Amino acid sequence: MPNTSNSISIQNGETILNIFFTRTFRLIKAFQPINTLNPNEYCFDIFAEFDICSDLIINDVFNLNCDGGSGPSDILVDVIGTPPYDFSIISPLVIDNGNDNIFTNLSPGVYEIRVEDLCGRIEVISINSLDLLPVVSIGTPTDLVICNEVSSNQAVFDLSQQYAQLLGNQNPENLTITYHLTQSDADSGNNPISDIYESTRNPQTVYVRMTHNTLDICYETDSFNLIVGVIPQLGPDVFITICENNSIQLSADSGYSSYLWSTGESSRIIEVDASGVYSVIVSNDYGDFYCESTKIYSIEVSGEANIDAVIIEDFTSNSNSIFIEVSGLGDYEYSLDGINYQPENSFTDLVSGDYTIFVRDINGCGVSTKSVSLNYVKFFTPNGDGDNDYW
Structure with a gap:
């Protein structure tokens, strides 16, 4: 008996639009005979049978060269439409595959594949079997690294960061990715772990499984490591003074994987002879990460x-002064005996006599000297004899 769960009611002369159902339909008239007293007794007349179909689309063609598949010589035709379908190869040979969408044991080459649906719609596609991708094609993931200031076995990783590498150009809506702690779980699909996962050892291997959402015929697996890296712990920044025309070796902390100086050099120790600010990047390297x-x-x-x-x-005679003017790259201090130095560049209350001025660089880059005389004349005899003529 037709009802609302298996039928659509239509009245005489009525038109129903936008019916989104496909497959084979029958137009049935249900009525009660006039000679029965049973209200549940009906008679049926079948007026017609007809098919409603959606568009037939060959969505893609894959090979079965994936885990659980039968190999690259077998191909699968993925279609959208109204089943049942009829699959066949029409060139360069003829293979009638009936309603089976998998062709087996094909030699490498170019084939024309024909698909017909319930309503007689036909689509044909030409493929080169050597160009086909597997139903599932998993990309090779790189390791995930989190840097800590101290050595540790534990860190929280976001495994979804691997999706782009695993999927490549494939449509993510067609595929499901799960992560597992053993290869056997990845092969079976059992015991998946959360995308947000806290590692328990360092390094820790995670196994990934990829399956097609609608073509559940094979899968692929791969693996990558979770690594908790250590940030180099370096000593404090360094301030150094060198003497003009000299050089010095700058030595980075030892025990690390690689070094890169602001000069472009990559050794642990470099030599410099000019003032400036130099920096070195010190790293622990973990594959492509650091x-x-x-x-x-x-x-x-x-x-x-x-x-x-x-x-x-x-x-x-006893209250004379000396003022010294200097130039140079250094910071200087001054002395009249080469022993006792002062930061001021002047000396006062000096008695007459001969002096040697000492100017010393406070960074140890040399001492400069000059001799001067303080000759206070107590009298003069301007008689033109050449002695004490002037004062």
């Missing part, structure tokens, strides 16, 4: 002083 730290070396250049001028005031 954990890194940076250290700064600030270099200043110092040098011996140039004594440009000495200004003296020697108009008394």
Whole structure:
């Protein structure tokens, strides 16, 4: 008996539009005979049978060269439409495959495949079997690395970061990816773990399984490592002064995988002879990934002083002065005996006599000297004899 669960009611002369059902339909008239007293007794007349079909589309053609599949010589035709379908190869040979969408034991070559649906719609596609991809084609994943300041076996990883590498150009809506802790679980699909996973050892191998959502005929697996890396722990930044025309070796902390200086050099130790700020990136390398730290070396250049001028005031016998003007790269201190130095560049309350001025670079880059005389004349005899004629 037709009802609302298996039929659509239509009245005489009525038109129903937008019926989104496919397959074979029958137009039935149900009526009660006039000679029965049973209200549940009906008679039926079948007026017609007809088919409603959706468009026939050959969605794709794959080979079965995947885990659980039968190999690259077998191909699967994925279609959308109204079944049942009839599959056949029409060139370069003829194979009638009936309603089986898998052709087996094909030699490499170009084939024309014909598909016919319930309503007689026909689609043909030409394929080269050597160009076909498997139903599932898993990309090779790289390891996942999280950098910690201390060595540890545990870190929380987001495994969904691997999706792009695993899928490649495949439509993610057609495929399901799961992660597992053993190869046997990946092969069976059992015991999948969450995409957000906390590792329990370092490194830890994770196995990945990929299946097609509608073509459940084969799968593929691969694996990658979860690595908890260690960030290099470097000493404090360094401030160094070198003497002019000298050089110094800058040495990075030892025990790490690689070094990259701001000069472009990649050795642990470099030599420099100019002032400036130098940096080195020190890293622990984990395959294509690394954990890194940076250290700064600030270099200043110092040098011996140039004594440009000495200004003296020697108009008394015991209260004279010396002022020293210098130039150079360094920071300087001053002395009149080469033993006791002061930061000021002037000396006062000096008695008359001969002095040696010492100018020393505080970074040890040399001492400059100059001799001066403080000759206060107590009298003069302007008689033209050449002695004490002037004062």
